Amino acid sequence: MRAVFSTLILATLLSASPTFAAGASGGAPIAVRLSTKGNDIAFDQTAIQVPFGKRVAIKFINEAEKGSEILHNVAILKPGSLDEVIKELQANSYDIEKLRSHKSVLAMTKALPPGADGTVEFSPAEPGFYPYICLMAGHADMLGMKGTLNVKK
Amino acid sequence: MRMTQIVAFGLGLLPAGSAFAKEHIVSQKAKQFTAEEITLAVGDTVLFKNEDDTSHNVFSSTEGAKFNLGIQKQGAESSQKFDKAGAFEVRCAIHPKMKLKVVVK
Numbered sequence: 667m668r669a670v671f672s673t674l675i676l677a678t679l680l681s682a683s684p685t686f687a688a689g690a691s692g693g694a695p696i697a698v699r700l701s702t703k704g705n706d707i708a709f710d711q712t713a714i715q716v717p718f719g720k721r722v723a724i725k726f727i728n729e730a731e732k733g734s735e736i737l738h739n740v741a742i743l744k745p746g747s748l749d750e751v752i753k754e755l756q757a758n759s760y761d762i763e764k765l766r767s768h769k770s771v772l773a774m775t776k777a778l779p780p781g782a783d784g785t786v787e788f789s790p791a792e793p794g795f796y797p798y799i800c801l802m803a804g805h806a807d808m809l810g811m812k813g814t815l816n817v818k819k
Numbered sequence: 820m821r822m823t824q825i826v827a828f829g830l831g832l833l834p835a836g837s838a839f840a841k842e843h844i845v846s847q848k849a850k851q852f853t854a855e856e857i858t859l860a861v862g863d864t865v866l867f868k869n870e871d872d873t874s875h876n877v878f879s880s881t882e883g884a885k886f887n888l889g890i891q892k893q894g895a896e897s898s899q900k901f902d903k904a905g906a907f908e909v910r911c912a913i914h915p916k917m918k919l920k921v922v923v924k
Contacts, residue, residue: 707876707912735873736913756880759908760915777915804878804912808887 695721695787701729702738707805712813718793723785730780738800741765741774742786742815745794752807760803777802793819842898845919846870852919859901859923868896876912883907884921
């Protein structure tokens with residue numbers, strides 16, 4: 667009886683451990699919805715807060731009118747790297763796909779036409795302020811299309 | 820006063836190009852600028868005319884000539900002065916393929 671009880675406790679612990687690990691670094695991601703402010707070259711939110719220890723999934727929707735032809739994307743950057751990424755973007759004449767492999771770009775969508783959406787997922791390595799920007803020509807650097815994801819412990 | 824100006828001009832003390840600044844016209848048609856490259860003198864202006872059937876947003880993020888004309892609807896026009904020598908890339912924030920090189924000498 668004692669042996670059976672011990673086995674049951676061990677089984678419970680073993681099954682609980684992966685659940686905890688998944689909750690800490692993976693599992694169901696925190697879902698965040700982000701969009702443009704209609705036809706404006708701006709995000710609808712410039713500050714978002716999520717808890718540390720979870721994967722984050724940001725669904726970004728380009729809500730510009732279909733006839734507007736305005737393309738957008740969203741890129742999540744490492745904390746403190748905003749200026750460096752913008753300089754690189756300008757140096758590459760706003761070729762956004764060249765930024766996909768940049769060491770400070772954690773995740774990014776492709777360029778999305780009006781009405782389209784894309785989802786980016788990433789696991790923040792540490793708490794902090796993660797900039798998110800639109801990489802389309804002039805949107806972040808000249809028109810201020812950027813925000814901050816606060817990953818809080 | 821007039822003599823002072825003449826002397827100042829002779830000595831090169833007046834702002835370069837100030838009396839002879841030109842206006843250059845660049846239109847936007849079929850989602851393109853009507854020129855790929857233009858050359859100006861310091862102090863010249865460019866009049867950006869939207870002759871397209873869609874809106875545009877002309878800007879430059881090049882150091883020395885940063886500007887943003889904002890959304891220009893059909894028929895709108897805006898003027899931009901170039902005060903520094905250099906080569907500047909002008910683009911549209913709505914149509915990523917639109918590019919204009921402005922060389923200021």
